[in-house]
Amino acid sequence: MTLHTIMPLEDVWEHRGEEDPSAEVRVKGVLMEVRPLDFNRAEIIRLLDGPLDNYLNPAFAPGQIIQYVPSS
Known part of the structure; x- marks a missing residue:
C-alpha cells in the first residue's frame, strides 16, 4: 500500500490494529456482526x-x- 500524505507516519498509523470489539x-435466523453495548443490547454492524x-x-x-x- 502506498500513502501519499503530508501527515507524519506516526499519526497515520497511530490506531492501526485497534478495533472495536464485535461479536x-x-x-431470528439472521447471522449478524454486532457491537455489544451492555448486558443484553447490541448495535448491528452488518448482516452476514x-x-x-x-x-x-x-x-x-x-x-x-x-x-x-x-x-x-
Missing part, C-alpha cells in the same frame, strides 16, 4: 447470513439496537 450472533428479505428489513439495518442473550 457474531444469530437473531440469512434470508435475503431480511437485508431490506429496517429492524436489521446497520445502526439498529437489538436485544439478544449473549452466549458465553
